[in-house]
Amino acid sequence: MNVFSFTPRPRWMAVALASCLLSTPLLAQNSDVGSLSEARQAAEARDQARLEELLDDRQALEAALDQARAANAEAEERQEALQAMQEEQAQLAAELASRQGEQGEELTGLLATLKRHGDEVRNELGEQSWLTLQDEGLPRLGNVDVLERAQLERVVDALATLTARTGRAERLRLPVADAQGNIEEREVIRLGDFAAFTESSLLRTGAEGNAVSELPRTPAEIRATLGDYFNGESRQFAIDPSQGSVLAALAQQPSLWERFQQGGYVGYVVVVLGVIGLLVALAQYLYLWVVSARVKRQRRSLDTLKDDNPLGRVLHRFQDMDKHQTPEALEARLDEAVLAELPRIERGQPMVKLLAAIAPLLGLLGTVTGMIVTFQAITVFGTGDPQLMAGGISQALVTTVLGLVTAVPLLFAQTALASRSRYLTQVIEGEASATLADHLEAQSNARAGAAI
Template identity: 75%
Template sequence: MSVNRQRLQRLISAGLLVGLVAVSFGVSAQSEPVSSLREARQAAEARDQERLARFLEDQQALNAALEEARAAHQSAEEQREALQAQQTEQAEQASELTERQNEQGEALSGLLANLARHSTEVRNGLGEDSWLTLQEEVLPPRLDNAEVLERSQLENVVDSLATLAAKTGQVERLELPVADSSGAIAPRNVVRLGDFAAFTENALLRQEGGVSHLAEVPRTPDEIQSVLAAYHRGESREFLIDPTQGPVLQALSQRPSLWERFQQGGYVGYVIVVLGVLGLLVALGQYAYLVLQSLRVRRQRQSLNQLQSNNPLGRVLLRFKEMDKHQTPEALEARLDEAVLAELPRIERGQPIVKLLAAIAPLLGLLGTVTGMIVTFQAITVFGTGDPQLMAGGISQALVTTVLGLITAVPLLFAQTALSSRSRHLSQVIEGEASATLADHLEAQSTVHATSVN
């Protein structure tokens, strides 16, 4: 404290000395009055003394202020160090958050890119050919050109995808314009089966690209029509779907009818069918004749005393009755066999032609097969193997004629077997009755001859 005081006194003395020198220099320079100089010096000394006294009186306050300033400085230093540590920690946290933000931003960018890609794939996959877009727009919005997606856009995409997913498992009844087979367009009740198919009460439907209405499939099979009608009437919950969404339905619509398949056989098929029908008519006519003659023969066997000429047995016995009975037994037997043989052509009539047609039909089918293969190879030679439809005509002719030949031959073989069995049975009955009649006649002659000898 004394050292400080001495320093202050020295400073004050030096200041006074400088002031005096300045004053004296001014006095000598300007020749001011001595009294003014003296008064000024006294005033300065008084002022300096007053300041020195006041300064010495406030020494304790200065010391307290100095201590307070030092404490404030120390507190400020500690606060500065704490703030520096907090700043360092916050900088590290900011760096970590920045890295995490970059990582999450990359993941979010990839997620949004996948969402946009899936949305585009769904739109392109469904397009205008989807059964889900028949009545209202349910496709997800396009996100290709969106750099930053808003929440509303994401919600629209999610809602659209959820709606599509729900509609794939729903059966809905709609009233939509439908074009029938004649081209007339009218509102119809349509049942939509998710994203698989749609149909009316009697026909399957197909979509026309770029057209605002549906169209009936050119040909719906009868068994499918019955299923569709029963479903529309509420009598059945069974319905049909096309899991391939088009190819199977197209194949069903192009499936030829029975008449179209018959026409695929060509001229060879026509010949086979004509011969088959002719053979069946001959077989049916002859079989009816044999059945009628069998009934008449049965009635004739029950009344041999009243012979009728409307059956083979009656005619044979009438001829035997008209014969000369005095002939030898061998001659009578020969005459009787002749009468039986005369009836066989009528009984076996038609069997040779039926048998012939049964043998010819498969050969004609083979001929049609060869002809169809020739047509197929000609198409391959001209057009190559690029388009199978160009070869389908020849292959169809080859297969259809083979089928027609077999279908014709099998019934004809059964008919020929039935005719042969029926005619053989009738012939055996006639021969048996004729032999019995001859035996009775010979026994009667033997009895008469023995009686006359006795």
């Protein structure tokens, strides 16, 4: 059992020790203290009262002493720990300096070479390389001062891994963003550093290496091979050796509908007029084909005239004429009957011919309009950005193409209609002239017989 002993000391020594243990007095600013002197006297009175309490209470005094000794011991332990840490850091610095001196100029040059070539490889691969899609690629040696074996092994292993990936096709599970921005984890095939694709679309990397999204448009020539290669049914695939430049150009190539939309309102008008002209030509050509068939049947049976064809109607009118007229009068009446059938035979041809002539003019109008838009863009933005002029130039060229494409089939249709109607007219006129000649010959023979 430990017995606590207390040795009496002179009163002035106890007062001095208690004064050292007291905390700094707080000067309370009371409303009753009117001056600094009164505040000091009040603080001294409080300190004196507390000192008397400590002198009277031996246990509180001993507790304060124990607390001070514990704080002192803790401070000494902290100081010893800091000194030990300082000695350890100095020893480590000396060891690093010694190792750096031992490795010599060759290892120092090797470290510098690894840093330089590592940075070059990372810059060449870039952040959008397929090889570093799931890891960081080459380790960075920028903060390394002393080359260690483990660091050299990591660099060599990373280079070997990247080299092996360049000639290998791998299946990965990655989050892929579609054209609408929806992200879903999908199975992806990576072909070295050339391409990555899903079953139906090529992929591209974003600004961050792990961001993968579908191309806005996969070229149709490549889309046809994606599914077969993805499912293992084919070993053929199109590779872009330019690292995506050709694919980007093909993806930006507009489709037929997009080219048509580049023509603007003038292009719409040209196409609508062309469609109207072709419909009119088709309807008239079908009518002429039906009429030709009926005329052919009528020519085989001239004794039975029908009114469903122009030849039958012309010959029927000739039969109803007064045959006692002069030959000139009969011929004029017969020509009149033939001319009455021409409007229906030649119907639609003037309109088709007019549209065939108007289409190139409208295309020229679109060309002029597009060039005006181009010159306005040049005036406002200058010639530094060709994309600003591409819209006007596209409109100018597309409308010209639409005008020519519309005019060419209309010209063919108008030529077909003209040839078919000309053939029918010649058949009708020939049969009518033959009928008139037979009538005049029969009439002449009758007169000659009567004279005999």
